[in-house]
């Protein structure tokens with residue numbers, strides 16, 4: 001592994017610049033120790049003196065040396081000044097890296113976070129127009145014009161779904177995590193457990209989940225909160241047996257957690273976990289959105305990544321969902337799967353469009369630590385494939401919009417092949433409300449079950465506290481008492 005030595009003065013510059021450096025040199029290990037044998041040296045210093053900010057940097061790669069120095073006047077105070085110093089530092093480092101490498105290192109400019117749209121909504125809250133926001137993104141945050149326009153378009157599309165502070169005090173969503181899968185897909189590091197014995201593994205987990213529904217249900221009722229959306233994720237929640245699904249839905253109803261719900265989604269990523277009778281049951285229980293996730297419609301790739309289903313299984317399952325009458329189908333696609341290129345992306349998209357799902361979510365392959373793909377692919381290979389992934393993402397985005405699909409939420413992932421984004425598209429009037437609330441973090445989400453994340457949102461300033469339950473079912477059960485106590489405390493503290 002090649003080494004990039006990063007010398008920072010002061011050392012806390014790390015949190016501002018690390019991600020930009022990683023994006024620029026993905027195949028290097030970044031090291032903050034003094035390293036005599038490093039392949040690249042990057043030294044950055046920042047001094048604030050009165051109302052002036054001074055930045056100096058030198059990047060040495062073999063015999064090539066790039067240096068820049070800048071001086072910025074500061075005319076603000078307090079938190080505002082801190083934010084401006086952070087922005088100026090990132091712009092400075094971004095320019096140095098682009099200059100040294102002779103290319104744009106990040107289409108998102110100095111934005112490296114997972115949820116860039118939150119910034120746009122903050123500006124819209126302040127009364128800024130989309131035109132002002134576009135100009136600021138390009139000039140002050142160095143975004144490529146097409147990326148800035150895409151963000152502005154998505155913010156415009158999902159803005160009507162965001163609640164006022166008063167509404168956000170009353171409405172919540174519930175996420176229920178079932179952390180079991182029938183087998184492990186090669187690219188995934190998520191599943192808490194592979195289900196080999198339903199009775200032995202699932203029953204104790206469900207006892208804990210029931211306990212969690214009861215305790216949180218009481219708390220939600222006591223606080224007078226209304227549940228707007230319920231989202232069953234995982235893992236693979238459709239792996240649940242029909243009698244367990246029914247009893248869990250009944251328990252939610254018993255605690256009045258379903259009476260105000262307008263959207264209930266069940267992820268059924270693997271069609272081998274769904275039968276016609278299970279679909280009929282889900283429909284009868286009020287499920288109105290279901291995720292049938294092919295990832296690709298190429299049988300060779302599906303085998304290679306261990307999905308355990310074929311393209312024909314997907315087509316048949318979509319037909320069954322249509323027959324049963326669940327009104328919204330989401331289909332997930334992954335761009336960047338091994339062995340695939342533009343020809344496969346085009347063919348997969350053409351097949352999906354024939355099925356006309358209401359929602360299509362396009363993911364760029366995130367090679368996560370711990371997945372089999374991460375072990376199989378070195379960082380260098382990922383970097384080399386980045387260009388094709390980006391071209392594929394753009395092709396799919398363009399084609400979907402020509403076919404009436406509109407982008408309505410977006411998030412980025414770290415360790416992603418091309419450092420691009422995941423985007424949810426919907427036919428007109430078919431956006432998934434839960435996804436918007438979850439991404440824009442404008443509503444409290446109570447996570448129940450294994451691997452479930454809770455988001456406690458304070459509407460007075462939209463500040464956020466996250467809490468995650470263990471995804472391993474045994475650890476989930478073991479830590480449930482303290483997790484439940486913390487969830488109840490945090491929810492009560494907001495109300």
Ligand code: SF4
Nearest residue numbers: 181184185188190235
């Ligand atoms: S179905 Fe989803 S959660 Fe389960 S192993 Fe595959 S990608 Fe991971």
